[in-house]
Amino acid sequence: MKQPKVTVVDVAHAAGVSKSTVSLVLQGSSLVNEATRARVGAVIRELGYVYNRGAANLRQSKSxxxxxxxxxxxxxxxxxxxxxxxxxxxxxxxxxxxxxxxxxxxxxxxxxxxxxxxxxxxxxxxxxxxxxxxxxxxxxxxxxxxxxxxxxxxxxxxxxxxxDGHAGAAAAVRHLIELGHRRIAFLGGFNDTAVFDERMRGFRDALLEAGLDASDELVISSAPSRAGGVAAVERMLAMRDRPTAALCFNDAVAFGACDGLRSARIEPGVDFGVIGFDDVIEAKTAVPALTTVSVDxxxxxxxxxxxxxxxxxxxxxxxxxxxxxVRLVVRESCGAPQRVRELTA
Amino acid sequence: MKQPKVTVVDVAHAAGVSKSTVSLVLQGSSLVNEATRARVGAVIRELGYVYNRGAANLRQSKSxxxxxxxxxxxxxxxxxxxxxxxxxxxxxxxxxxxxxxxxxxxxxxxxxxxxxxxxxxxxxxxxxxxxxxxxxxxxxxxxxxxxxxxxxxxxxxxxxxxxDGHAGAAAAVRHLIELGHRRIAFLGGFNDTAVFDERMRGFRDALLEAGLDASDELVISSAPSRAGGVAAVERMLAMRDRPTAALCFNDAVAFGACDGLRSARIEPGVDFGVIGFDDVIEAKTAVPALTTVSVDxxxxxxxxxxxxxxxxxxxxxxxxxxxxxVRLVVRESCGAPQRVRELTA
DNA sequence: CTCGTAATTTAGATCGTTCCAAATTTCAAG
DNA sequence: CTTGAAATTTGGAACGATCTAAATTACGAG
Incomplete structure (x- = not known):
């Protein structure tokens, strides 16, 4: 089993040439004679020679x-x-x-x-x-x-x-506004990350652009996970002036938000608009299918x-x-007329 | 930007020792004096030396x-x-x-x-x-x-x-039998793979063990994908003596099977039992939640x-x-009394 | 034949490490 | 002081490739 490892020198010896020539063949150099190249190639295959890239890198220093x-x-x-x-x-x-x-x-x-x-x-x-x-x-x-x-x-x-988190978030919010929502929350994500910051600013800018409320209480951060989504939605539901829709930090949070809404007897996509971010595979097959920002x-x-x-x-x-x-993929969770937009996206 | 790359020799020179000593330090050898070790260590950090494992492997030939x-x-x-x-x-x-x-x-x-x-x-x-x-x-x-x-x-x-595909498939089939099913199909997967073979044999052995029909027509192979699941279930529905439940090659096929059943107005988990294999993440959150063989x-x-x-x-x-x-995770798609078993698994 | 040039081939240094054998230093005992 | 063993340190040969500069071979022209 334990092969004694064949090197250029072995190949050279077996082919009756010098190791330099073998090296040249290995590099496909045009300097070497056609007949020699063929002979060396045959020996290489015959001996089962394996190129040692480590040794080569040592000399060339570029891996x-x-x-x-x-x-x-x-x-x-x-x-x-x-x-x-x-x-x-x-x-x-x-x-x-x-x-x-x-x-x-x-x-x-x-x-x-x-x-x-x-x-x-x-x-x-x-x-x-x-x-x-x-x-x-x-x-x-x-x-x-x-x-x-x-x-x-x-x-x-x-x-x-x-x-482009800013553009994606803004597009999502504009879509919610277009659907008639006037009070929209941003749910989930750790607020000390750059990604959070960017998406959240897109969210806020779109609200301001439409002249809507964009105060801090509408931004509820939490772990960027399903569990975090549940937690965030609970805090949102406790507000006096309850939002009617939410943009979530990512799809996992969005799924969690749906869970949380359901346990409060609010049906996502019908009584409340939910949009996610990332378009993970499950987004398409979930119930309701998740409207989300697709990132490729x-x-x-x-x-x-x-x-x-x-x-x-x-x-x-x-x-x-x-x-x-990025592009907004409209499915069902935002309460839009079913599927119409996704086909044209 | 382009650092001129520092080697053991540079370190040795800067620390006033030989390269052999530096090498010894690098390997944490106990041969070297404590004071020397400290000095060399300091120089290493100071010069920003990066160990070249490729060169080392060349000598040791074990990466x-x-x-x-x-x-x-x-x-x-x-x-x-x-x-x-x-x-x-x-x-x-x-x-x-x-x-x-x-x-x-x-x-x-x-x-x-x-x-x-x-x-x-x-x-x-x-x-x-x-x-x-x-x-x-x-x-x-x-x-x-x-x-x-x-x-x-x-x-x-x-x-x-x-x-253990055989045991997993057999357990799934036994569960279906226990629920009262008497005619069960095996759906999806390419029949030229070892994995298919094993799961299919587990399926068949469990049927035979219960004295049920295990003829070839009950095994419908197809691509191991969602689309394959749809195709397989269509062929199954065309049989004269229709099965009332199916074990699927994997979860993707199972999801496809559910799609196919629904478009024939058959509700999976209610009118027809479906079991998957692998327990992918979506299995838990799908509707109906997929009963499946979990593989860890x-x-x-x-x-x-x-x-x-x-x-x-x-x-x-x-x-x-x-x-x-493997272990069978009973959820809803097989038509079992909801969730009872998963908790005890 | 002899030469010069082009076409091939090659010896030997080199890359950054490890490892062996040998050299040097240290130090306690005589 | 010596001395010998133990503790440290070290020079130089590997490892398996590439690369440079030089050597060798081929070959057509004179």
Whole structure:
């Protein structure tokens, strides 16, 4: 079982040439004679030679490895993101270290350090909650290209690809207003994150633009989860002047909000308008089907990977911020006339 | 920006010792004097030295890298699987190459070859459909530990971690029988896969054990997707002696089956019993909530990773087959008295 | 034949680490 | 002071590739 590992020298010896020639063949150089190339190729296959990229990198010091670090792979939004990256990384002939941090910034620091030691050429990071600029500064300063995706880290001069949370939230709110709602809440999400901030500002701007109330009490933050949605909706229902609709931080919160409404005997989509954010897979099949802001995570992942590869290949580069467009997918939970709009979107 | 990369020699020079001593410090050897260790450590931090694991591996020829190759990361079942592996791999101080194959065996071959060139110490593979023993033979023969997970590849002597499809299917069928069903179908899945075969046999054995009809016409294969479920249920409804319940190949098929039943004005969970397989996240929140066989993919991932690491550390090892237990989660789609059983499971 | 140029091939240094064998330092006992 | 064992430190050869500069071979022209 334990093969004694064949190297270029073995191949060279077996083919009756020098290791330099074998190296040339490996690189597909045009310098080598056709007959020689064929002979060496045959020997390579015969001996079952496996190229040692580590040894090569040592000399060349530029690897074909990128790092992908994601905060939560069990969330289908981020899984799609990762798959999008995977596609372009693979077809560019690179391979990726990929790690999940479970929103743990310490763990994130460890895996990034480990990837660095292993010689990654660049990193795509969907940062864990609580990631600070200081955490990433050493990496960025070392000159390794870094692309942040989905979430930004304030105070850091690196490239990023994020969705247009402001526009998405505003579009959602405008739609609710159009449906006749006049008092609208924003539910869920931790209010210390950049993503929350952006979506919430979109929410507020759209209200102000329509001359409606946008006071702070309408913004109820909570964990960005189903449970958080339940909690937030409870607090909302306790208000004296109750809203008639809500934009939720993400789809998980929206589902939780629906749960909470039902246990108060309020039917989401009929008695109360609910809109989510992200358009996760379940949004389409839930009851009622969730109106939500669709983000195309796979496309975002692809774009982030393309940006990273571009920066790796360019010796020098500047930080570049990309904002991915979003679109409102109208289904049933907002109480709109059924499905009419989704078809035209 | 472009740091001129500091090496052990630089550190050695700055600390006034030899590179051998620095190496010793790096490895935490007890041979080195406490004062020296401290001084070197300080210099390392000061210069921002980054360990080059590639160079080290070259000399030691044993890396801290494992490969994880998954057939479909957008499927939450496999995403959970990957997260389980990630957890144990990370805490063992390893780092993983991770790639998605989208059920493409060619792509799978490419990424595995690439990972090999990069020097992975072992591989966990959830094989793409159509993977043959011949595809993996060279890798296995090279002595690199391989663990197959979720799906097996017949004719290959490697370790594997799979769920107990036979027992799960049998338990589901017994439950349906207990509820009074006497004619039960098996819907969906490609009948040329090992997983299909196993679940289908569990289905048939449970029927025979109860003295019920288990003829071939009750097994209707199709794509293992929502669309496949719709198609399968249509064919089932065209039978003269119509079943009153069905076990589905997986949850996606089960959802499709529900869709198909509804468009025939048959209410799943009331007029017809449906059971799925895998217990994906949506199963709990669907309407009706899906009765299904729960597999604990994260636990399976963890076990697979533990097995792989064990084999990597053991110089020599034997192929080991693990079968993960499953449990039936009774919800509403099978028409059972609501929720009673889930609480006791 | 002999030459010069183009086409091939090659020796040997190098990348950043580990590891062996040997050298050096330390220090308590004689 | 010596001395020898224990404690530290170190030079230099690997590891498996690439790369440079130089060596060798081929071949058509004179």
């Amino acid at each position: 074909k490895i990128v790092g992908i670090v994601v905060n939560d792979l069990t969330n289908s939004f981020f899984a799609e993101l990762a798959v999008g990256m995977d596609m372009v990384v693979q077809s560019a002939g690179y391979i990726q270290f990929m790690a999940n941090t479970s929103e743990n910034a310490d763990r994130q620091g460890e895996v990034i350090a480990s990837m660095r030691e292993h010689g990654m050429a660049g990193l795509i990071l969907s940062p864990a909650r609580g990631t600070t600029a200081a955490d990433l500064r050493p990496l960025v300063d070392s000159g390794i290209p870094v692309v942040l995706v989905a979430r930004n880290v304030p105070g850091l001069k690196v490239s990023s690809v994020v969705s 995570p796979q496309g975002m992942g692809r774009r982030a990977a393309q940006l990273l590869l571009k920066q790796i290949n360019a010796g020098d580069f500047d930080a570049e911020a990309m904002v991915a467009a | 801290k890298i494992v490969g994880i190759v998954v057939n479909d990361l957008t499927n939450s079942f496999f995403a959970e699987l990957a997260v389980g592996m990630d957890m144990v791999v990370q805490s063992a101080g390893y780092i993983q190459f991770m790639a998605n194959t989208s059920e493409n065996a060619d792509r799978q071959g490419e990424v595995i070859a690439s990972m090999r060139e990069h020097g992975m110490a072992g591989l966990i593979l959830s094989p793409a459909r159509g993977t043959t023993a011949a595809d993996l033979r060279p890798l296995v023969d090279s002595g690199i530990p391989v663990v197959l997970v979720a799906r097996n590849v017949p004719g290959l002597k490697v370790s594997s971690v799979v769920s 993919p994260q636990g399976m991932g963890r076990r697979a990773a533990q097995l792989l690491l064990k084999q990597i550390n053991a110089g020599d090892f034997d192929a080991e087959a693990m079968v993960a237990a």
